[in-house]
Amino acid sequence: MQTYSATNGIRQTVPAAVAMRGAAALSRQESPKRLSGTRIVLARGDELFAENDDADFFYKVLSGTIRTYKLLSDGRRQIDAFHLAGDIFGLEPGATHRFSAEAVERCEVIAFRRCGFTTLAADDPALGDQLMSSMMVNLERAHDHMLLLGRKTAQEKIATFLLDMARRVSSSDSFELPMQRSDIADHLGLTIETVSRTLTQLAKDGIIKLASASRSVVLCDKAALQRLNA
Amino acid sequence: MQTYSATNGIRQTVPAAVAMRGAAALSRQESPKRLSGTRIVLARGDELFAENDDADFFYKVLSGTIRTYKLLSDGRRQIDAFHLAGDIFGLEPGATHRFSAEAVERCEVIAFRRCGFTTLAADDPALGDQLMSSMMVNLERAHDHMLLLGRKTAQEKIATFLLDMARRVSSSDSFELPMQRSDIADHLGLTIETVSRTLTQLAKDGIIKLASASRSVVLCDKAALQRLNA
DNA sequence: CGTATTGTTGATTGCAATCAATGAGAGTGG
């Protein structure tokens, strides 16, 4: 069952409009010859799938940002990754998803029906390679992130995060963070207060600049950040 | 270049015997028809590969325990996984390994030469599925572990770890831990002192029993551990 | 313009890290 987290924290059924949009796109675009996906548009906060949903599809981001996360029974959340344009996620070894996925901001994604991998690879070898490669990239990012979560200080976590986001969302050292402080906190294993304090401190030190809106960041001293990153 | 960590912490070239054994096995076992690997035997502490080594091979554990880990420049270590019999690891998106691998105890592994994935899958579809599946399992474990590292307390981390090890190394609730406290600490993002204290406390609470050698563990109250795990 | 949401800042607490010392085995050589 598709659900999303409403702002009040209560889980509700996805608006019918979202489900319909998906279904319409499916019938319109599906082709027998080549693996093609269903285009889905998500608004900020919409849920794509939840933990324990059937994993009949996996996804590729066209635009926007998706967060995938797991929850503990008392509500503590760990965002294991932010998926940006081009990223593939949601491929599972079992029949159900082991984490949830939501739109951080307005997103377009393509849903691919999951099928036997070899059949798929035989049908389209390039896609097979791409999928395998994407799994390996996701795993590599997970390894890096485990090092961050297990062994880095708050300052080091923020420095790593900023460098990583700069590399992924922008060609320059100036960019807009797509997510809010609570998302950053739950990704880095911190609280929102610590995220805020640490960013403020880096700004005071002249290492970064924060705009008044505080979603836009300029990396003034990348070398200093990289020193915190090692 | 293959190296291993000597007990004094200085990295040395692998004993010629190990390298030779591998080479001999390779020429003896390699067959053009079916993908076959090189059997390698590792002693406790031997290094299989290091970060930035060429990733020409990936590995499957036959027996024993392998730890894969990353280091920060100042020596802080994060063990991202322990690999037990049947586990596959070391497959990389790039040309080099992004983490190191060492034997926690005496190990037998098979090294498979890495080659284009589709060629491989076309050659042996079952193996292709197995590889993809193993990547997905590794990624799933990584997700679970990120939740642990980012959001669980010391007690919860230990509880999760014990339940996981029990499931993987033993059919019963009584088993031997293959690794020492420092390995557990670097896997869970704790110090050895905290690992020790937490295990002692669980024993005092009657939830587990530790033998004098303190490597052997009995889970007396699995339900209590599972409560800490959720 | 008022309200809800998101972000910042300050005071204090608490969990796990650090510092320090001791204990328990395993292996070695006299």
Place this chain on the structure above:
DNA sequence: CCACTCTCATTGATTGCAATCAACAATACG
């Protein structure tokens, strides 16, 4: 066989980083 050493583990005292508690500011939104 028994000191001796070395590694690994435990336990205690104290510190410190980030969490928690609390209040307020800024921004977005209907």
